Amino acid sequence: MYAISRIEAKPGIWCWAVAFRERGKTRYKSFYDTKCGGSRKARAAAIAWRDAQLTQRLPLTYREFHQLRRSNNRSGAPGVIFLTQV
DSSP states (O other), rough: OOHHHEEEEEEEEEEEHHHHHETEEEEEEEEEHHTTHHHHHHHHHHHHHHHHHHHHOOOOHHHHHTTOOOOOOOSSSSSSOOOOOO
């Protein structure tokens, strides 16, 4: 599932965690089985929260997406690459 994972917060205490990044900000929330009334209800709550958060956000525009600086970028400018002559 996109952005949802099952984690053991403490020994014997399980939860569903929702985490995703959006325009440099991390969105995170956890849904504990004990508070939500079981694993299935916690999972359903996590999915509902994730879907609500994603529908409120606007997707990146074509230009914004291509102007992101990648970790493997060595030129320092988005979209600029270095080609060597062979």
